[in-house]
Amino acid sequence: MKDKKPIKSVFKEGAITSEFIGNSIYKHQTKTSIGAHNIFLGQVRADDIEGKTVAAIDYTAYEDMANEKFHEIRESAFEKFELTCMHIYHSLGTVKAGEICLFVFVSSPRRKVVFEALEYIVEAIKAHVPVFGKEIFEDESHQWKVNT
Amino acid sequence: MKDKKPIKSVFKEGAITSEFIGNSIYKHQTKTSIGAHNIFLGQVRADDIEGKTVAAIDYTAYEDMANEKFHEIRESAFEKFELTCMHIYHSLGTVKAGEICLFVFVSSPRRKVVFEALEYIVEAIKAHVPVFGKEIFEDESHQWKVNT
Amino acid sequence: MLITVKYFGQIAEVTQKEEEELEVAKTSISKLLETLNARYTDLKNKDFQIAQNQELVSLDTELTGAEIALLPPFAGG
Amino acid sequence: MLITVKYFGQIAEVTQKEEEELEVAKTSISKLLETLNARYTDLKNKDFQIAQNQELVSLDTELTGAEIALLPPFAGG
Numbered sequence: 001m002k003d004k005k006p007i008k009s010v011f012k013e014g015a016i017t018s019e020f021i022g023n024s025i026y027k028h029q030t031k032t033s034i035g036a037h038n039i040f041l042g043q044v045r046a047d048d049i050e051g052k053t054v055a056a057i058d059y060t061a062y063e064d065m066a067n068e069k070f071h072e073i074r075e076s077a078f079e080k081f082e083l084t085c086m087h088i089y090h091s092l093g094t095v096k097a098g099e100i101c102l103f104v105f106v107s108s109p110r111r112k113v114v115f116e117a118l119e120y121i122v123e124a125i126k127a128h129v130p131v132f133g134k135e136i137f138e139d140e141s142h143q144w145k146v147n148t
Numbered sequence: 149m150k151d152k153k154p155i156k157s158v159f160k161e162g163a164i165t166s167e168f169i170g171n172s173i174y175k176h177q178t179k180t181s182i183g184a185h186n187i188f189l190g191q192v193r194a195d196d197i198e199g200k201t202v203a204a205i206d207y208t209a210y211e212d213m214a215n216e217k218f219h220e221i222r223e224s225a226f227e228k229f230e231l232t233c234m235h236i237y238h239s240l241g242t243v244k245a246g247e248i249c250l251f252v253f254v255s256s257p258r259r260k261v262v263f264e265a266l267e268y269i270v271e272a273i274k275a276h277v278p279v280f281g282k283e284i285f286e287d288e289s290h291q292w293k294v295n296t
Numbered sequence: 297m298l299i300t301v302k303y304f305g306q307i308a309e310v311t312q313k314e315e316e317e318l319e320v321a322k323t324s325i326s327k328l329l330e331t332l333n334a335r336y337t338d339l340k341n342k343d344f345q346i347a348q349n350q351e352l353v354s355l356d357t358e359l360t361g362a363e364i365a366l367l368p369p370f371a372g373g
Numbered sequence: 374m375l376i377t378v379k380y381f382g383q384i385a386e387v388t389q390k391e392e393e394e395l396e397v398a399k400t401s402i403s404k405l406l407e408t409l410n411a412r413y414t415d416l417k418n419k420d421f422q423i424a425q426n427q428e429l430v431s432l433d434t435e436l437t438g439a440e441i442a443l444l445p446p447f448a449g450g
Contacts, residue, residue, distance in 0.1 A: 022171070
């Protein structure tokens with residue numbers, strides 16, 4: 001499923017702020033055919049790993065392929081589910097523990113659809129999008145994150 | 149499942165604003181064991197019904213019973229799912245088309261849990277909480293909303 | 297005994313009030329409903345459930361509660 | 374032919390570079406991988422998938438692409 005349209009980048013430098021998310025919700029209030037929104041937020045956990053605490057994750061990506069995959073996921077979700085709109089944002093660079101690195105937002109006239117669609121999209125992102133996360137510990141050592 | 153603790157009211161007068169939601173997200177950034185948030189928002193649709201357009205919904209509730217039901221749903225969700233936190237807000241009074249009347253927010257260390265929990269909570273609210281919605285048309289006539 | 301009956305949504309439109317106190321015999325919910333149907337004749341055309349002390353009950357339940365509510369279809373969210 | 378090979382995450386830590394150009398015979402992905410394993414000996418201890426022109430491919434795929442990428446486990450979200 002190749003598409004020749006220019007693909008908008010999903011990536012944002014640094015954490016996704018709560019103001020950005022609130023503002024994105026606000027912008028949907030003019031779309032009065034929407035009855036249900038469902039939002040997924042991925043937040044960086046301060047995991048304890050063998051006595052060391054994760055302070056941040058440094059995200060990198062194979063950006064061209066990742067944006068293509070995000071685009072395929074988007075097209076496929078619109079095909080499968082009756083969605084009014086869908087937005088995906090992912091961080092690149094440093095995101096501190098407690099900050100948000102993934103924001104997925106789906107809207108539909110009816111609620112059943114948004115639950116199915118959101119889980120489908122988030123699982124597809126985790127499985128198919130080449131994003132890499134370096135977990136930086138408080139002592140500045142690191143390890144590489146793996147999605148489970 | 150009766151509980152003798154005082155129960156916090158879930159109801160808010162009027163629409164739930166995007167600023168309120170953004171601020172609620174912000175407050176969770178100190179909880180660094182959280183890895184995934186899932187948010188459901190119910191928005192009032194400007195439905196066309198026999199040529200008339202819904203301009204707003206006027207919400208009323210059997211408040212004591214409703215807060216008790218919200219509390220039961222909350223306790224039951226915490227029992228079923230490994231949640232770090234859960235928040236529910238529902239509007240009373242007038243909520244215009246495009247505005248938000250229901251805000252359900254669940255958070256957990258891991259994502260699988262939040263999808264299941266959020267859908268469970270929203271379906272339980274729709275089925276068991278005595279909230280009533282008068283759909284006000286643009287010509288000020290009305291009809292009573294029924295959940296499907 | 298003295299009970300409070302509460303009306304909501306389109307039911308309150310029929311009864312033209314949100315609540316009232318009624319002196320009734322210790323009876324069943326269905327007997328109480330007959331009384332209310334006689335008083336508010338449009339009630340029989342309406343769809344509602346009945347709560348006794350904030351729990352939904354069936355018609356053959358014994359009337360024991362101090363607070364009865366007639367609840368039209370829920371529309372939360 | 375001239376190809377670009379890109380390295381990400383812990384793979385880039387092994388290769389000490391994010392990309393390079395290589396002159397290779399028209400061959401299979403697995404032959405290319407042998408070349409890379411010889412050049413970067415720690416690579417064989419690493420878990421990764423290979424993309425050719427931004428699509429994941431298996432080892433027996435023919436090397437046709439201008440852009441090859443070595444992708445360690447995904448960690449999006």
